[in-house]
Amino acid sequence: MSLSLAKELNPLNTEPQAESRRLSTPNPKKNPPSKEHEMIVVMEQGASDAQIQHVAQLIRELGLTDHIIKGTERTVIAAIGDDRAKNKENLETVPGVEKVMPVLAPYKMASREVKKERSVVPLGGTLGASAGGKKVCLIAGPCSVESRPQLLNCAQAVKAAGATALRGGAFKPRTSPYAFQGMGEEGLKILAEARDLTGLAVVTEIMAVDQIDLVCKYADVLQVGARNMQNYNLLWAVGDTRKTVLLKRGLSATLEEFMLAAEYIMSKGNPNVILCERGIRTFETYCRNTLPLAIVPEVHRISHLPIVIDPSQGTGHAHLVPDMCKAAIAAGADGLIIEAHDDPEHALTDGAQSITPKTLKEMMVTLRKIATAVDREI
Ligand code: PEP
Numbered sequence: 372m373s374l375s376l377a378k379e380l381n382p383l384n385t386e387p388q389a390e391s392r393r394l395s396t397p398n399p400k401k402n403p404p405s406k407e408h409e410m411i412v413v414m415e416q417g418a419s420d421a422q423i424q425h426v427a428q429l430i431r432e433l434g435l436t437d438h439i440i441k442g443t444e445r446t447v448i449a450a451i452g453d454d455r456a457k458n459k460e461n462l463e464t465v466p467g468v469e470k471v472m473p474v475l476a477p478y479k480m481a482s483r484e485v486k487k488e489r490s491v492v493p494l495g496g497t498l499g500a501s502a503g504g505k506k507v508c509l510i511a512g513p514c515s516v517e518s519r520p521q522l523l524n525c526a527q528a529v530k531a532a533g534a535t536a537l538r539g540g541a542f543k544p545r546t547s548p549y550a551f552q553g554m555g556e557e558g559l560k561i562l563a564e565a566r567d568l569t570g571l572a573v574v575t576e577i578m579a580v581d582q583i584d585l586v587c588k589y590a591d592v593l594q595v596g597a598r599n600m601q602n603y604n605l606l607w608a609v610g611d612t613r614k615t616v617l618l619k620r621g622l623s624a625t626l627e628e629f630m631l632a633a634e635y636i637m638s639k640g641n642p643n644v645i646l647c648e649r650g651i652r653t654f655e656t657y658c659r660n661t662l663p664l665a666i667v668p669e670v671h672r673i674s675h676l677p678i679v680i681d682p683s684q685g686t687g688h689a690h691l692v693p694d695m696c697k698a699a700i701a702a703g704a705d706g707l708i709i710e711a712h713d714d715p716e717h718a719l720t721d722g723a724q725s726i727t728p729k730t731l732k733e734m735m736v737t738l739r740k741i742a743t744a745v746d747r748e749i
């Protein structure tokens with residue numbers, strides 16, 4: 372084999388034995404060793420703040436970006452960037468450092484390799500809403516904000532049913548340019564009023580980078596919709612904020628692409644990401660999308676981030692929503708985001724997949740039992 376071909380096949384020039392050792396991870400084909408050799412520095416239990424800051428400083432001196440991740444037991448510091456020429460092993464001798472390890476997954480900050488315990492991500496509002504803890508979060512509300520009375524009524528009804536967060540789009544990504552595009556800032560103001568009235572956290576979609584300041588002014592959680600999962604400028608922009616981001620899976624995105632989209636946000640220093648499965652496009656036609664619930668345990672295996680399920684976009688039919696909520700909680704989902712409308716027949720968007728607050732309240736009885744069975748609460 373020529374030297375250049377050998378280099379192409381093995382650009383890092385790693386010895387075959389070391390390569391096969393690294394490849395003996397659970398999913399070798401999906402997680403090839405990164406060319407950039409990102410690593411994590413695992414600090415000893417009880418390492419002091421000064422020691423942590425010192426290691427972060429050394430990482431920056433190596434020309435890498437440091438991300439400090441504080442766990443309940445110990446702190447790890449991810450060092451991201453191209454470090455091929457750097458001697459990272461030196462860090463192992465620094466006081467307070469337990470070990471230095473490569474991160475094999477292509478996503479780093481989102482990976483379980485970097486943080487073993489599940490992240491609990493705050494949603495906002497005054498009801499203590501969060502995703503990723505023992506309590507399964509319930510985010511409910513209409514697809515779109517349509518009017519002040521509609522939204523305020525709906526907010527009160529979903530709160531009475533047990534929701535701690537309110538959804539409602541003010542900027543709507545519509546397939547047709549002639550369809551209702553949302554109320555814009557007026558809709559955001561109504562959402563904020565609903566939060567003041569009820570304490571519910573407000574979750575609403577952001578569609579473009581130039582909407583950041585406006586949406587951040589009113590919302591607690593920025594929803595990045597399925598169509599924007601690969602809008603990398605938008606991912607970076609929401610990563611620059613410190614608002615919680617509800618990141619929806621793209622219509623045809625693989626799980627790895629989904630995780631890398633989360634990585635875009637987290638690599639900017641925003642750790643507050645909630646993943647949302649909302650169904651993918653398949654050949655199937657009986658439902659609007661196909662809702663792959665196996666993603667829930669798989670995300671928990673590979674990541675510390677919470678994952679919530681959207682059975683409304685996920686099925687497209689209100690009659691399928693309650694059973695998919697049950698299945699999602701049984702599978703270990705950290706939350707549900709559900710479209711609820713008190714007059715679905717007249718809804719301006721997604722009426723067919725919207726349940727009524729009455730149905731929401733009724734199904735909560737069963738959801739509570741299922742949550743208890745899997746050692747959760749709702
Ligand atoms: C929605 O939540 O109403 C929506 C448009 O979602 P998605 O981006 O998942 O299609």
Ligand code: MN
Pocket residue numbers: 514684710720721
């Ligand atoms: Mn919708």
